[in-house]
Amino acid sequence: MRERAIRFGSHGTLAGIVCEPAGRGATRAVVMVNSGILHRVGACRLHVKLARRLAERGVPSLRFDHSGIGDSEARRDSLPFEKSAVLEIREALDWLATKRGIERFTVLGLCSGADMAFEAAREEPRIDGLVLLDPWAYRTPRYWWTHYRARVTSAAAWRRLWERHAGRRVAPPAPTGPAAEEDLDLPTYVREFPPRERVAADLAAMAARGLRLLCLFSGGQGDHYNHAGQMRESFRDVDLGERLEEVFLPDADHIFTDLGHQQTVLRTVEGWLVAASDPAADAGAPQALPATAGSSA
Amino acid sequence: MNPFFFGTSEERLLGVHHPPRGRAPRDVGVLLCAPFGQEYMRAHRAFRQLGLLLARRGFHVLRFDWFGTGDSAGDAEEGSLARWVADARAAIEELEDTAGVARVSLVGLRLGALVAALAAEGRDDVADLVLWDPVVEGRLYLEQLRKAQHVHAGEDPGDLTRLAPDAVAGILGFPITGALAAELTAADLTAVGLPALRRVLSVVAEEREEYARCDRALAERGLDVRSECLPAGGSWAEVDNFGSALIPHQIVQAIVAFLDQEPGGAPR
Structure with missing residues (x-):
């Protein structure tokens, strides 16, 4: 395994770490993108640990910082983050294609990173795999059932309801601290889920060209996702078949702070990626190593 | 940079x-x-x-x-x-x-x-x-981490200064080993022989x-x-x-x- 710090992009201002197996000859690589403003090491160092495990299994990767994040310089143009992030993911693919002769890619991201990975895959045919951690989610009838079932049996929920009606509820404190202290040259991104119909159309197009997805949901996005298989159910009108592997870790938080959950995520993603990188996998769908939580394929 | x-x-x-x-x-x-x-x-x-x-x-x-x-x-x-x-x-x-x-x-x-x-x-x-x-x-630092983890996860990880040498505690997403905790427990900035x-x-x-x-x-x-x-x-x-x-x-x-x-x- 070998790691190298690189500079790339049209102005050489993007910083990344390429992590590679000892031998050359890989035909597929994984590109890992920022989650929010967390730098390229990933939440709780997830990207570093995953990159090294992948390299041991023969899969190269590039983890990098978008402009203005981590160790990459801010852009000089006024391109919105949604556009510049996609452009920069393509520049990462270009670097791997030019320097390593790799032509097929999986892009991995958490939260806003998942959003940008998805947006890049819409435009970039070289991306034929996505690993999305807490991506956009769309509520289903079962979501609402799960949501309200938990509440009708909760004493706290009844108390809140009573307080609201009695006018006794104390307003939550106004946000203070970190948000007001953000650096001015940070890219701005407000996470808004696109209309489900748009995402359904994109998924249909991606599936038609053979793209495969591993979507892993934590319990930290409970406002949008709360039961195993919700993604498949919410896109019932798209023939995803075995192209979608969906995993739910209900006890995990959004950035996987529990060490046990980190191991589950690493094992699941590594298994899926290694299978996807096997030339024989082109004949069939990759399978994640068994996760300890609910999984729906 | x-x-x-x-x-x-x-x-x-x-x-x-x-x-x-x-x-x-x-x-x-x-x-x-x-x-x-x-x-x-x-x-x-x-x-x-x-x-x-x-x-x-x-x-x-x-x-x-x-x-x-x-x-x-x-x-x-x-x-x-x-x-x-x-x-x-x-x-x-x-x-x-x-x-x-x-x-x-x-x-x-x-x-x-x-x-x-x-x-x-x-x-x-x-x-x-x-x-x-x-x-x-270091001892105070471990106590601060213990409290922070308790608030975050809702579960007290216990006294980190007493972590067994081969044990690992997950603190806010990162591991603290018993060996590191022992080193920290003994560390005091005021005792460092600064030049x-x-x-x-x-x-x-x-x-x-x-x-x-x-x-x-x-x-x-x-x-x-x-x-x-x-x-x-x-x-x-x-x-x-x-x-x-x-x-x-x-x-x-x-x-x-x-x-x-x-x-x-x-x-x-």
Whole structure:
């Protein structure tokens, strides 16, 4: 395994770490993108640990910082983050294609990173795999059932309801601290889920060209996702078949702070990626190593 | 802002060098020593800012990841206080060689402050020392981490000072091994045999007895200690779902101003 710090992009201002197996000859690589403003090491160092495990299994990767994040310089143009992030993911693919002769890619991201990975895959045919951690989610009838079932049996929920009606509820404190202290040259991104119909159309197009997805949901996005298989159910009108592997870790938080959950995520993603990188996998769908939580394929 | 690897081939450390920009280079470099765990994640942005601002004042600046952290080699479970002190010393030498400076000032945040002080022991090439919200007593630090983890996860991880040597506790997403906890339990910044430093800046976001004790102890040894308390919102030992950065601008500016006024800091 070998790691190298690189500079790339049209102005050489993007910083990344390429992590590679000892031998050359890989035909597929994984590109890992920022989650929010967390730098390229990933939440709780997830990207570093995953990159090294992948390299041991023969899969190269590039983890990098978008402009203005981590160790990459801010852009000089006024391109919105949604556009510049996609452009920069393509520049990462270009670097791997030019320097390593790799032509097929999986892009991995958490939260806003998942959003940008998805947006890049819409435009970039070289991306034929996505690993999305807490991506956009769309509520289903079962979501609402799960949501309200938990509440009708909760004493706290009844108390809140009573307080609201009695006018006794104390307003939550106004946000203070970190948000007001953000650096001015940070890219701005407000996470808004696109209309489900748009995402359904994109998924249909991606599936038609053979793209495969591993979507892993934590319990930290409970406002949008709360039961195993919700993604498949919410896109019932798209023939995803075995192209979608969906995993739910209900006890995990959004950035996987529990060490046990980190191991589950690493094992699941590594298994899926290694299978996807096997030339024989082109004949069939990759399978994640068994996760300890609910999984729906 | 140039990321690169340095150190031995088995234990490569990720460094980011900020060369001087727009000013003649100073004859003293600045090494930034990061905190550990979730505090490291939250401080990365502030360190980038500090590095850029100091580079604009003519300093060669190096920030880096400890062994087992960030992009540096190793697993987090392999990290130890002794190893990180050796990392800091390797980074001082790397900065001296790369920048062609004979002396280096050390800026340490939280655990990085304690490690920086330990790394300065017995050296004659350390100019100034900046202790930023320093971990003064390892024992207290472990207690603070325990409380933070309790708040975050709703479960008390127990007394970390009593962690079995082969046990690992998950604290805010990062492992603390029994061996590291034992090293930390014994560590006390006021007991470090600091050399005759030129100046010390103790800059903190809130008043604490441990900070006052540290300032007194260093002053009693004849060190020129300047103390500043610049209140800032937020806490280093905190997790939120969005991985927010904490950038106490006033403190960053105070550190830049302090180093900028360094007596021997005239352009070469």
